[in-house]
Amino acid sequence: MAQVSPARKAAFFILLAVDRGERHSDDLLRAQSLSKLSAVDRNLATALVLGVLRWQIALDAAVRPLLKKPNARLDVEVLIALRLGAFQLLQMDRIPARAAIDESVELVKQAGHRFASGMVNAVLRKLAAGGKKTADATSAYPQWMVERWTQTFGEDTACEVCRLGQAQPVIGVRVADAPVEQELATAGVELVPGSLLSRARIVLAGDITTTSAFREGRTRVQDEGSQLIGEIAGTGTAILDCCAAPGGKTLVLAERNPEARIVACEVSEPRLHALRERLSPLGGRIECRLADATHLPFEAEFDLVLADVPCTGTGTLGRNPEIRHRLVEGDFARQAERQKEILASALRAVLPAGRVAYSTCSLEPEENEQVIAAVLGATASARLTPMQARLEEMEREGILISGAAAKLNQCVTPAGYLRLRPGQFGTDGFFVALIEKM
Numbered sequence: 001m002a003q004v005s006p007a008r009k010a011a012f013f014i015l016l017a018v019d020r021g022e023r024h025s026d027d028l029l030r031a032q033s034l035s036k037l038s039a040v041d042r043n044l045a046t047a048l049v050l051g052v053l054r055w056q057i058a059l060d061a062a063v064r065p066l067l068k069k070p071n072a073r074l075d076v077e078v079l080i081a082l083r084l085g086a087f088q089l090l091q092m093d094r095i096p097a098r099a100a101i102d103e104s105v106e107l108v109k110q111a112g113h114r115f116a117s118g119m120v121n122a123v124l125r126k127l128a129a130g131g132k133k134t135a136d137a138t139s140a141y142p143q144w145m146v147e148r149w150t151q152t153f154g155e156d157t158a159c160e161v162c163r164l165g166q167a168q169p170v171i172g173v174r175v176a177d178a179p180v181e182q183e184l185a186t187a188g189v190e191l192v193p194g195s196l197l198s199r200a201r202i203v204l205a206g207d208i209t210t211t212s213a214f215r216e217g218r219t220r221v222q223d224e225g226s227q228l229i230g231e232i233a234g235t236g237t238a239i240l241d242c243c244a245a246p247g248g249k250t251l252v253l254a255e256r257n258p259e260a261r262i263v264a265c266e267v268s269e270p271r272l273h274a275l276r277e278r279l280s281p282l283g284g285r286i287e288c289r290l291a292d293a294t295h296l297p298f299e300a301e302f303d304l305v306l307a308d309v310p311c312t313g314t315g316t317l318g319r320n321p322e323i324r325h326r327l328v329e330g331d332f333a334r335q336a337e338r339q340k341e342i343l344a345s346a347l348r349a350v351l352p353a354g355r356v357a358y359s360t361c362s363l364e365p366e367e368n369e370q371v372i373a374a375v376l377g378a379t380a381s382a383r384l385t386p387m388q389a390r391l392e393e394m395e396r397e398g399i400l401i402s403g404a405a406a407k408l409n410q411c412v413t414p415a416g417y418l419r420l421r422p423g424q425f426g427t428d429g430f431f432v433a434l435i436e437k438m
């Protein structure tokens with residue numbers, strides 16, 4: 001039996017699991033099974049999985065016309081082997097065509113579809129003969145998604161959002177202090193400053209996850225935009241993080257509020273368990289509770305509530321490429337209903353003169369400004385607070401690097417929300433609003 005390289009085999013099985021909706025690619029790429037591969041194989045498997053998921057729609061459009069029956073229903077294993085081969089042939093530079101084709105053929109045989117192997121071989125050979133063509137990034141997204149972004153943001157921004165979603169995002173890191181940076185440098189991790197925050201860095205080279213600073217929680221991988229939301233939320237004496245797992249923003253709140261009482265709620269038991277584990281180095285300082293944020297068991301108890309609500313995640317497509325394949329247009333309204341309930345419940349949990357920071361990693365108005373408008377429209381006791389003032393305060397306090405408040409102020413909408421487009425400052429796409437309870 002011909003060999004399939006460990007990287008292609010791992011990528012094939014991960015893509016199958018993602019296609020079946022069993023797990024997210026992100027979880028699978030971090031799973032134990034992949035850690036058994038060599039670094040080179042792990043990198044290739046990761047590039048294949050993310051690349052196929054990013055380009056899936058364009059790959060299918062290139063492959064289908066080469067089938068005898070372009071609309072034929074294909075077994076999922078056959079389809080994924082074709083996508084894997086097509087991705088290597090059309091989008092990767094240093095993969096010999098022969099390896100890409102032969103290993104896809106072999107994957108199909110090993111998956112029990114021997115009868116389809118001739119077809120896979122013929123289709124991929126035809127594709128290889130056509131040579132590489134530069135694909136337009138918009139061809140890698142559902143058409144309705146591109147149309148909705150064009151309508152909301154205009155054509156140039158929609159194209160930019162699509163283009164950025166096709167690239168591997170930078171790895172953002174949070175560093176507590178200079179000694180940690182020195183420690184990471186000694187361990188071979190090369191960092192450069194982030195674009196906005198004094199504690200954010202970007203990894204240029206090296207693997208931070210293998211360092212003792214990472215294992216012992218003195219540094220962590222966290223997108224700079226995610227850190228920024230935690231920083232914007234700010235300070236309080238009694239703080240509720242009502243949708244807390246996996247805890248990235250809870251950790252920022254804990255760093256900035258060493259004396260505060262902090263409660264972190266999460267509705268999913270497994271995610272709560274993982275959150276508890278992650279926060280355990282803080283020695284029980286943060287109370288973790290299983291709670292549904294749409295019906296929080298608190299009444300006017302906190303002076304700061306962070307509602308980093310569940311959302312469609314359309315600001316994170318570079319990191320989570322499969323979102324585009326799962327979303328349907330009705331999802332925005334469904335998410336918005338839950339988001340409105342969470343925001344209303346967060347406002348009940350906050351004390352008069354306290355504030356709620358509402359945030360998403362979605363680009364969609366239904367999940368962002370329309371949620372705020374609906375909830376504030378239904379309550380007389382809350383109002384938006386100016387984002388510019390908070391950003392300037394953060395720069396004065398040294399949380400933002402010099403000049404960052406002015407850059408971010410360009411992203412504050414006339415209504416006073418901060419919206420970061422993905423990649424604008426090397427971050428994921430985020431939306432955040434500050435609301436004061438009167």
Ligand SMILES: C[S@@+](CC[C@H](N)C(=O)[O-])C[C@H]1O[C@@H](n2cnc3c(N)ncnc32)[C@H](O)[C@@H]1O
Pocket residue numbers: 226242243244245246247248249250265266267268271291292293294308309310311
């Ligand atoms: C966007 S994530 C939060 C990310 C987190 N703040 C961080 O920075 O790491 C949203 C979280 O809310 C949780 N969630 C979803 N519905 C919820 C609800 N009704 N009540 C509480 N948590 C909920 C999800 O399980 C998920 O862990």
